[in-house]
Amino acid sequence: MEIGLNHYLVLSTILFAIGLIGVLKRKNLLLLFFATEILLNSVNVAFAAISHYHGDLTGQMFAFFVIAIAASEVAVGLGLLIVWHKRHSNIDLDQMSSMKG
């Protein structure tokens, strides 16, 4: 059974869906950030696969940059969490609803 591009795409989709579940479900901000990492990673798999099947390096490049972006996001995200945590001693997003309407 040949593993084709579609297999990887479907896998990527499934992983992406898991990431989505996490994003939607998590109330703890840190864990929510985990889920966003999953989103980006799932796409990376697909990029690498496409790159492979197309015999083209661009996909890998994209994935490379996605990794860089993910890493940067972690830095900023954690920074924000730290400020928030300093003030409120929690990182529960349900506590964040001073603005609405």
Added chain:
Amino acid sequence: MFEAIAFYLFAFLTITMFYITVTTSQALHALTALAAGMIFISAFFFILGADFLGAVQIVVYSGAVMALYAFGMMFFDTTRELKEKQGNKYIIFGLSVLAAVLVVLIFAAPMVSDNITALYPMTEGVGNTQEVGMVLFTKYLVPFEVAAIMLLVAMISGIVLASKQMDVSQTLSKDEPIQESKKGVTS
């Protein structure tokens, strides 16, 4: 055949790991599962011949990102069990699964994929890293540099946000501390 076995194995593993990550109520479990999942992902990269990417994945994710998260977890003291109030679970799962199913519906079909010309074809016999380097420093030089700026931005952001300076907010203080201090200096 080997490829198929490896694919399914790692597919199963990553899915499981990530699933644990998003469902477990133990933050530590989530972190561990995430790290494991990341490593399993890198396995795909190796399978697909993207060695450089695999290495970067392990270094950046399992190294840097996970370290940062681990630090964060200690800081936030989230080692205890999470209590998460949940909304309607069915909506969450429904939405996500629906999204997946929809995309899969399309992805299940093979692509026509005509007229595709590899702009940066892989060269036989050249190491992946070398290839990547070649492309990265020619075509993708600008994004690479911008990525560097981005990382710099992220670094500055992280520093600024986490620094002690943020502890006393001028926005909230009634008087003007800087001017006060200046006055103090001059007088």
Added chain:
Amino acid sequence: MEIYLYIALFAPFVGSMFAATLGASKKTTIAGIIPSLLLFVSFVASSILLNHILSGGEVVHVEMMTWMQTGNLYIPFGFVVDQISVTMMMVVTLVSTIVHVYAIGYMDHDKAFNRFFAWLSAFVFSMMILVMSDNFAGLFIGWEGVGLCSWALIGFWYHKESATWAANEAFIMNRIADLGMLIGIFLVFWNTGTLQYAEAFAAMQFLDQETLTWMGIFLFIGAMGKSAQFPLHTWLADAMEGPTPVSALIHAATMVTAGVYLVVRSNELYSLIPHVGLFIASLGAFVAIFAASMALVNRDIKRVIAYSTLSQLGYMFAAAGLGAYWVALFHLMAHAFFKALLFLGAGNVMHAMNNELDPFKMGGLGKTMKTTMIMMTLASVALAGIFPLAGFFSKDLILEVAFVDHHFIIYTVLLFTAGLTAFYSFRIIALIFHGEDRHTSLGFHPHEAYKFMLVAISPLLILAIIAGFTMKGTFFEMVTQLLPATEYHVHSALTYWIMTIGTQLFVILAIFFAYKKYMASDIKVPDGTSKMENSFVYKLLINQYYIPYFYEEYLVKSYRELSTVFWKQIDQKIVDATVDGIAGVLYNTGENTRVMQSGNLSTMLRWVVIGLVTILSLAVAFGLTVRYLDEIQAILSGLGA
């Protein structure tokens, strides 16, 4: 001659303006004298014009200036003095001069003396415009002008609710008719291209019958309003709320005859449409008897005279409708004299009785008010049409016209009405001046009017007596230059004599009956107990056939209610509420959907995903459809087959 025309026309206007400038200041007799003098000047000028016309002079026609000019429409302020208008001018200026002088005395004690003369002279001015205009638009100016002055004068004592109500009623009812008039004018304009009498009538000869009929009908609707013909008649009786000189001048002698004037003026039109003429005549005859019947029982002197006016207007229309335009005009003139006289006499009585109008509270006034009694009696005799007074010559002529034209129903009705006229006229004469003294016990101390007032009205008395036999010939000579000179001769002299004498006897009989019934010393003051008063006919008559009641109950009230419904229900609850509703829907949609922005991050993320999934589903649905288009088509065609 033009200078006389302008003098005749504008002298009343100057008088009116003079009194109006004094309007806000205190009562000064000068405010009455100057307008009266100016009216006299106007009268003199009219007389000169009459003389000019009588002596075979040219018709005086001037165009003062352009009024409106646009497109094909050209309306000047044009005035014409011809045989018809000069007759009207004479009647108007003469009667109004007399009424003015009379009113100096009559209104002596009124605070708003100055205002009264301002309006009264303004009325004369409007009336002069009405009769002198050489086109329909000018006629309409006068037409509305007299309506306005009539409104102001009926409501002269504006603090009285009944007066202002009557004023508004008169105005609005006239307006209803004016609409007809206006439409008539439009018809004339669009079919003949002009509103000038001469050209319009000339052009009418070539129009088709239907158009002419409509024209005739609409113009006559206008006439019906001013002349208070059924069913627009109720305002005239209510208009008696105005001061009596007003009733004499406006609601007896001049304004109400404007309708007749219009028909006479448009004789060339109506000659072309005899069927409309017949309708007019029938309506006239009907109104004659209809009004007379109401006068029989009424307990208000002025109203009785008003109904009598109405009845006589019916006569005039009957004549005009039958094509005897000169007869109508002649009766108009004669009627103006004796009816004004009658009213002014009634004014004297009212003055003496502190504005008491119920003849049953009078009686025996003849002792103190001999002159007035003579005047009113003679006027009534003239009204009843007894030889040789004015009424005989004009009214009998109308009967003859009807007879000769073989409209025997009209003739019979008119003949019967003549009897009724005599009866009710002398009913009030008897009640007022004769019989037992019923007023002293009520605290009235009547006295005769000022001398100068009596002198002032004496010309009317003379005219009421002599107008018939002195003027008929000359009048006929003059007006038939313009109007169809139909002479009405009963074919056999015998029939003529039988008719005339029979009529006279009938009328005299009615007079005697009235005297007998109401001069008795023990007449019963109606108090709702007698058998007659409870009879259906009496109730019908005293309630004016329930027509005012019907108008009030069903038209006025429903109009008022409908207005409120329109405002409160439709305008506010439907039209406006729809507008506010649209705004409300928008606002409430915002208010109800703003929960979407709950402030919770999870919700926000969820919305993003929902958006994505929605778009995705659309995309996938579309994508799959395209991909499997062939299959789908196959299936569909299979289903179809």
Added chain:
Amino acid sequence: MLDNILSILIFFPAVAGIFGFMIQKDSMRAYGVSVATIEFALSLWLWFSFDSDASGMQFMEQVPLIEAFGISYIVGIDGISLFIVVLAAFFTMIGIASLSDTKNVKNMIITLLMLQMTMVGVFVALDAILFYVFWELSLVPMLYIIGAWGGPLRIYASVKFFLYTFAGSLVMLVGMLFMAYFYYQATGVWSFAILDWHRLILPENFQLWLFLAFFIGFAVKVPMFPFHTWLPYAHGQAPTIGSVILAAILLKMGTYAFIRFSLPLFPDAATFFMFPIAILAIIMIVYTAMVAYAQEDIKQVVAYSSVSHMGVIILGIFALNVEGITGSIFLMIAHGVVSGALFLLVGVIYDRRHTKQMSEFGGLASVMPRYATIFGLMLMASVGMPLTINFVGEFLSLIGFYQQSHTLTLLAGMAIIVGAIYMLSAYKKMFFGEVTNEKNKNLPDLSKRELLALIPLSVITIWLGIYPKPVLDPINNSVESVVQLMHDKSITDEAKSRIPNLVKDIVITRTSKEAQ
């Protein structure tokens, strides 16, 4: 200077208004009156320099603004707009002069001067966008006047006024853009100049849609039934000066726009919609007159009477012949004068008693005879008494429409009946009868300042009623050219037959470009 007189007329009040900020508060009224008087004098000068015999635009000025998109500053004046401009200047002057002591009089006067700019601008603009600019801009000062100086419901009323008109005119804007696009398609050049548009002949179905788009904008402004409900609120809540200007000038924008845009641009659509619009107009006339009769507030009576009279104006416009259109333009002026005066009169009593409920009054004729007299005069003018200004307009409008439909004119003619009903009953309630209310016993009669405003209006009412020629002639000339244009442009047989051809002997060959 005469070359730029229109621009001066537009911008002089605005500039003066801006300078007004510098004026000391106590001298503000004097300043306002002098500015408005200068403006009025300028407008009179315009009138005297106006060539009454010419039918085309005069004093044209043209400056391109957005050349690529065909938007220019084009102003010009013809007989149709001349008198409304004069009237606008006149009413601003009278309004400022008769301003009673209100708070923030400075703001009020500046606002009025700004309003004047927009009013003059609307009537002289010959570029659709320029027209639209002034049209919309006029809402703002009015919004402020109603909202800041109005009665208890002032905010609701002002916002309603603003939004309703705003919404309507946005639809109109879409119509204008379509029109410009069609012009672009036909000629390859963008242009919003009305005179350019006049040369364009559109297919009938385009005309119908565009007509509707413009109609919504105009109908709200007029206001036509059923878009009229903002008006009673606006009038009811507005201060006297606001009502006066609103009734006298602002409402005329809608009817003026019908003549300037709808008729010459879409003659076939105008013919097509003539009867529906006439029916609406008749509903306006009769229905609103009945609503007016039911009112308890004298100002509302006058407000609804405005709607009713606007119905006659609409009817005259859609007579599509010279008589009707001339009449309707004249009636615009007439209604401006008369309703303006009536609102001033209502303001007089409101200043004294701070109530407008008719039940509060009664017998005022004996307390305030001068007031009653002028009120009576205006009342009679309002019900269309001949020899007053209104009659000329109403008569011509109705006679014009009579050519198109007899029955509808008969119904519309009920204006003279229903108008008399509500006006007379209102007059009766206020002025007749005994003085029952103690508070009314010692009301002062009209003051000098009030007379200063009312006497000129009374004089105009009578003068133009007797001698309308100086006004009618220029209007007539311009209207004739409009009607001829419509006849030449019309493509359907229906329109050709409905719109009279004034040039009887010359056979007109259609040379204008047809829209592709």
Added chain:
Amino acid sequence: MLEPINISLESLNLITLFPMLVPVIGALLIILIDIIKGGLDKTLFVALSILFLFIDFNAVLSSASTFVTDGTVMGVFDMMLIDGLAILAQLIIVGASVFFLPLVISGKSFHESSTPEYFALFLFMIAGLQFMVATDSLILIFVGLETSSLAIYTLIAMHNRDKSFEAAVKYFSMGALAAGFYSFGSMVFYALTGSVEINQIASVLAANNYADIGFVLVGTAFMLAAFGFKVALVPFHTWAPDIYEGSSAAMAGFLSIVPKIALFVVIMRLFEFLIHSGVIWLEIVLYIIVVLTMTMSNMWALVQTDVKRMLAYSSISHAGFVMAAILIGTTQSNTALFLYWILFSATNLGAFGMLWMSRQKELLAGQSSDHSYEKFSGMIQTNPVAAMIMGLFMLSLAGLPPFALFWGKLYLISSAVTAGYTVLALVMALNSAIAGYYYIKLIVYMFMKEPLEQNDGTIIVGNSSLVVKSIIGFATIGTIFAIFAVSPLLEFITAFVYNSGY
């Protein structure tokens, strides 16, 4: 073995990088200065930043003149794409920034302005946005986007109060999700065409005759979601009001203008060819989204009690308008987009500047947000000039002629009309009418109500300074006299857009 690559320096066209490098250098300089000597006053950094932005602006202008002579220029391995859109967008980005940045020199001192990093991040963000618009590679777009986004998160948070953090966290989390969508969408396009360059994607898809329409649609859907989030289209808009409320007014105003125009250019690049190649689905979906965005955000704006939140919703609505331009996709509509946005910038600069000027550190008694409507009530009595200026901006936003935004609306609706989108034109027109209500509401408060007791008029101008006032003054002049700028702008923009093939 790979061949060594020989590339001449000229062929790289490094000059194309110059505009973006200027702010980067500026940012580094600022950091350097701060390291060398701390505690320097904010005015120095503002001046430096403005200086660099000026240089940047001139650099863009010079590339504009290059564009005029040479047309579209590619550079640095064809990664940079300097076409008319890029230049226009950069001009707006840099130009608007020049005006928004100095707003930090306000009467009161707020946290962010005391931190030199704020200015560094600001300049980095500008650079990121510039990169984003000056390329058609999805990678560089992504990286540029993230650079600017990360900087923006921090800039928001640096206002340093609870609401700012909350806003930053919300924005960040949703931004991360959007980044996921973006990368997924890019992946699909890459899978389809083997390229991540928009031109390439377009040509490959066209060559395949859109055979894999399903894939294309999935990719488009993800892209739409990602961009929809960034420019705040309903239903991806939920961040906008909270973020606007949480940030300082100056920052909120900036957010409503600058990042969005960069996104619009990207959207235009990506979607334009899809729409033109007859992907009806996209047209329908965009149509729905545009109508929803305009209408729903208007309705939400109706019910707001805080002016800044109202302006947030109004910005969403305006973004909907501009999306309509992309949907229409003619040269005229694309021109209209830029014109609209320039005029919108001037007005929004003023409006948010006014809010910023009225910012006080502590909430007024009884108020739950910084800029409640009540705060502005009776302004005509206490601060007449300020009230009039604010009213002017509101009228301009409402699209009242002859103020700035009207001309944008006019041209935009006209483009809809010209392209046959009659219903859309009507929807736009009617939405303007609905929008009128909430803008007028503020005018009602300012002009027709009595002031709050505690408000003696100083509150409204509490945060004013000469700089803030001058900027507002500039915006005022721009808003009033926009008509005179429209004609040259229109010619300029049309030339640039048309010559870029849009």
